Amino acid sequence: MNFSIKDVAKTAGVSVATVSRVLNNSDKVTGETREKVLRAIKTLGYVPNYSAKSLRTNLSTGIGLVISHDVDYFITFPYFSEFVRGMGQTLSGTDYHLVMVMSTDSRDDISSHLRAFERKVVGGVVLFDVMDNDKRIPILKKYRVPFVVVGRPNLDEDYIYVDSDNVKGGMIATEHLFKIGCKRVLFINGPRGHSASRYRLDGYLKAHKKFGIQIDKKLIIYVKSDSDMKNGYEIVKSSLNRIKFDGIFVSGDFMATGAMKALKDSGIRVGKDIPVVGFDDVPIASMVTPTLTTVKQPIKDIGKAAASTLVDVMDGKNAISKVFDVSLVIRQSTSKEG
Amino acid sequence: MNFSIKDVAKTAGVSVATVSRVLNNSDKVTGETREKVLRAIKTLGYVPNYSAKSLRTNLSTGIGLVISHDVDYFITFPYFSEFVRGMGQTLSGTDYHLVMVMSTDSRDDISSHLRAFERKVVGGVVLFDVMDNDKRIPILKKYRVPFVVVGRPNLDEDYIYVDSDNVKGGMIATEHLFKIGCKRVLFINGPRGHSASRYRLDGYLKAHKKFGIQIDKKLIIYVKSDSDMKNGYEIVKSSLNRIKFDGIFVSGDFMATGAMKALKDSGIRVGKDIPVVGFDDVPIASMVTPTLTTVKQPIKDIGKAAASTLVDVMDGKNAISKVFDVSLVIRQSTSKEG
DNA sequence: TATTATAATGTAATCGATTACATAAAAATT
DNA sequence: AATTTTTATGTAATCGATTACATTATAATA
Numbered sequence: 001m002n003f004s005i006k007d008v009a010k011t012a013g014v015s016v017a018t019v020s021r022v023l024n025n026s027d028k029v030t031g032e033t034r035e036k037v038l039r040a041i042k043t044l045g046y047v048p049n050y051s052a053k054s055l056r057t058n059l060s061t062g063i064g065l066v067i068s069h070d071v072d073y074f075i076t077f078p079y080f081s082e083f084v085r086g087m088g089q090t091l092s093g094t095d096y097h098l099v100m101v102m103s104t105d106s107r108d109d110i111s112s113h114l115r116a117f118e119r120k121v122v123g124g125v126v127l128f129d130v131m132d133n134d135k136r137i138p139i140l141k142k143y144r145v146p147f148v149v150v151g152r153p154n155l156d157e158d159y160i161y162v163d164s165d166n167v168k169g170g171m172i173a174t175e176h177l178f179k180i181g182c183k184r185v186l187f188i189n190g191p192r193g194h195s196a197s198r199y200r201l202d203g204y205l206k207a208h209k210k211f212g213i214q215i216d217k218k219l220i221i222y223v224k225s226d227s228d229m230k231n232g233y234e235i236v237k238s239s240l241n242r243i244k245f246d247g248i249f250v251s252g253d254f255m256a257t258g259a260m261k262a263l264k265d266s267g268i269r270v271g272k273d274i275p276v277v278g279f280d281d282v283p284i285a286s287m288v289t290p291t292l293t294t295v296k297q298p299i300k301d302i303g304k305a306a307a308s309t310l311v312d313v314m315d316g317k318n319a320i321s322k323v324f325d326v327s328l329v330i331r332q333s334t335s336k337e338g
Numbered sequence: 339m340n341f342s343i344k345d346v347a348k349t350a351g352v353s354v355a356t357v358s359r360v361l362n363n364s365d366k367v368t369g370e371t372r373e374k375v376l377r378a379i380k381t382l383g384y385v386p387n388y389s390a391k392s393l394r395t396n397l398s399t400g401i402g403l404v405i406s407h408d409v410d411y412f413i414t415f416p417y418f419s420e421f422v423r424g425m426g427q428t429l430s431g432t433d434y435h436l437v438m439v440m441s442t443d444s445r446d447d448i449s450s451h452l453r454a455f456e457r458k459v460v461g462g463v464v465l466f467d468v469m470d471n472d473k474r475i476p477i478l479k480k481y482r483v484p485f486v487v488v489g490r491p492n493l494d495e496d497y498i499y500v501d502s503d504n505v506k507g508g509m510i511a512t513e514h515l516f517k518i519g520c521k522r523v524l525f526i527n528g529p530r531g532h533s534a535s536r537y538r539l540d541g542y543l544k545a546h547k548k549f550g551i552q553i554d555k556k557l558i559i560y561v562k563s564d565s566d567m568k569n570g571y572e573i574v575k576s577s578l579n580r581i582k583f584d585g586i587f588v589s590g591d592f593m594a595t596g597a598m599k600a601l602k603d604s605g606i607r608v609g610k611d612i613p614v615v616g617f618d619d620v621p622i623a624s625m626v627t628p629t630l631t632t633v634k635q636p637i638k639d640i641g642k643a644a645a646s647t648l649v650d651v652m653d654g655k656n657a658i659s660k661v662f663d664v665s666l667v668i669r670q671s672t673s674k675e676g
Numbered sequence: 677t678a679t680t681a682t683a684a685t686g687t688a689a690t691c692g693a694t695t696a697c698a699t700a701a702a703a704a705t706t
Numbered sequence: 707a708a709t710t711t712t713t714a715t716g717t718a719a720t721c722g723a724t725t726a727c728a729t730t731a732t733a734a735t736a
Contacts, residue, residue, distance in 0.1 A: 004691085005693060005694095006692080006693095014715075014716085015717075016692090016716090016717095017715070017716060017717080017718095018714085018715060018716080019693095020694055021714095023693090024694080028715085029714075030713095030714065033714080047456040047457055048693075049393065049456075049457065049692050049693065050389075050457040050458050050693095051388075051392035051398070051458045051691085051693090052389075052692035052693035052694090054389035054693090055389040055694095055721050055722065056694045056695085056720075056721050058721075062437075069430050072423055072426055072427065073423065075419050075423045076416060076420050076621075077419075078414060078416075080419075081413050081419050082414050085414055088405060088410055088413065088438060088440035089407070089410065091440050092410075092440035092441065092442050093440075093442040097437055097439050097440070097454070097459055098437070098438040098440065099400075099435055099436070099437050099438075100422070100426065100435070100438065101436075102427070102430035102431075102436065104430050119385055119386065119388040120388050120389045121388050228621075229621065229625045257625055258625065261625060261627065264627060283567065284622060287599060288626070289602060289627060342723080343722060343723060344722080344723095352686085353686045353687075354686090354687095354722090355725075356684085356685060356686080358723070358725080359685090359724095361723090362724085366683070366685085367685085368683090368685090371684080371685080386722085386723075387721085387723065388723095389722080389723090390721070391724080392723090393690095393722080393723075394691050394723050394725085395723085395724070396691075677736100678735100678736085679734100680733100680735070681734070681735085682733070683730105683732070684729100684730085684731075685729080685730075685731090686729070687727085688725100688728100689724100689725090689726085689727100690724085690725090690726100692721105693721090694721090695719090695720090696719085696720100697717085697718090698716080698717075699716075699717090700716085701712100701713080701714075702714085703711080704709100704710080705711080706709070706710085
């Protein structure tokens, strides 16, 4: 049986308004009255009806993650799942819940975000697959949809974001390769237009300047579609007889795994002949042979921050953007003994 | 601006009831009237308020996936994300949405499922991390929560499920190892009490009977906690100097990856010395070296079926349980040339 | 044509919460 | 003690949809 606030009111011998006040921790309720109400709630096993609350307040406790049909395999990327896990840890025990909206739109289309918000299925959204100068950001602002961006794609705009220090990441990865003797580092970057790709490239270039090493643009390759293993494999395979390089920096561990396999399949020893550095530090990085040197991002923490920051925005608290530090985890793929 | 059904009614020059009838595809609306209403909806950009609908109908279009805090890393398992992806593909374009409820309860606790249902955050749930004789099933039935079970944990009970043919899976994996000359197959099974573990063991035993090979119970090992790479690694490491075996069947590709690494680290050649067969066929299976022979489950299809079956249950249609076929994908880890 | 049956549309109650406003009770001030 | 101020509680309107029931328009029949 499902009880309503009326049942609670009757059982406790008070009005529905008082019950509502207790539920929402209003300070204008006497200790004694509050006790009565809480007892009634417990006795009946009362659970507030979220739809009714949402209808009345015009608010929703759904935390939206919109996933476009054409890139739904994002869900299966370790980076993304770890991010979701972080969000979940923050939301656990709160009244908020994670809503995955599967849209039929393309990834740069805002309409599914807006529809979910207007339908009150979600009260705010996390924008995670952002591109440079993402058009969705100004639209979300215009329609007053609370949102948090994962990354910093739009430079001349004001919005709340969580991000990791991708410039530093690109820099320490490249520096490490230089330090162990590389002179020509192949950089397999994420898709062109992805803000993280741009920042990591900045770091890659900075490292060259710092070490006084000439930049060869032919060494910089953007993955066309997405950063999966197959793409990493194929880019290395096709680069091998096209250009000379003595180290590889790959913008993603998954892709790096593919890159390593391509080297191995070509009879090149990873680490000994050509060192490889990845990005992310997902679990697979420590399970491949040789284990992968990579830039560690605090992915779970970024997910946690995305959730808690969005909740702050939705609650009208003043939310602040955050940039998370990254660090290099050195393993066998950049070691001569590997 | 957010318009309501009243605004649509006014614009179209009809009553709210008529608008509602158009929205719900009632057949008692004249073509002409329907046109007027649809035009008004389009003009205003009207989007129905889900909370109001849910309040009135006492229904929810949330498809619930409850994830317990203590096993939230499930989210990051490729098997699970691919399952979610399948669900998403089915839900895409429908009015249903996937809700991940992060609970603070332990996995065998039903209360977060019930709470989410009573709060109307979800209209039904998918039960995916089931154990033998799962107590949650009768409770969900008792409280009339629409649900679908992934697996078949309770044998003497009636409920809707989707599952893959784990008996066959265990059988073809073991048979394959026998066929290539193994006599003593180490079976690293999932956790004791997991229904999938039980079915796969059945298959493993059946294969022994079929080939007339004696069963040595010491070869059957249940992973204690969860099927991650580290556990696979450690079980093989500790088994090596404890018991003699000439092949390994691992109930999960992730764990199999760990098992392979343990062999390699002990100077044993995977395939050549000891062949390894996994389960699931997740992407990593074809990227490890050597590539992994494994039992392929149609995980995405199972996710799709879980979603569409649950929607059927929620819609009151007669839903039917499904068992999906599995097949063996032969790769290098069971080849002498690997 | 008048009457009845049928189909289309409208009116108003309802779902369960919140909250502005009204009222009652208690505390503070004169 | 009378009056004012403050605090606690109650009453009733409201959010946006659905739907039982009432009403009107149309078609079918006598």
